[in-house]
Amino acid sequence: MNHWLLKSEPDTFSIDDLAALPKKTTSWDGVRNYQARNMLRDSIKKGDSAFFYHSSCPVPGVAGIVSVVKAGYPDATAFDPKHDYFDADSRIDAPRWYVVDVKLVRKFTRIITLDELREYAGSALKDLLILRRGNRLSVTPVTKKEWDFILAME
DNA sequence: GCCAACGTTGGC
């Protein structure tokens, strides 16, 4: 089982939005970056765990945990001309973009903030991709050690 | 294949 970090802008979709869904399950759609796409399509497996990270908001940080309930499959929003995520270059017979389905495991009792994570940028979390300068990937791998360390910060 | 221009991300 592998670990990941998924970014979402809470204005668009927050962990509370996920918690409010009847089955607390959603398709992680709208990813339009090839590196992130490759991970959704090829690397993330059913049963993997991921941090739900809030970005572009007053308090960026890790908000909770989700589990992958369905591995990569084509992103239907790319096929819908009326959808914000529509991409005419993604075709049903040759999909360009992918999603995974995730289910809420739990919302943390508090946000583990980016500021706190940074305190360990020189030690336990020195390789955490989200702390790298200029990092913009919305899907990144997290090692087991990083995962356990961040969990213990709650 | 190079690279300038442009668009997007995301913290502040």
Next chain:
DNA sequence: GCCAACGTTGGC
């Protein structure tokens, strides 16, 4: 709103 960093596009 600003702007650094990065990805993508498109002319050559």
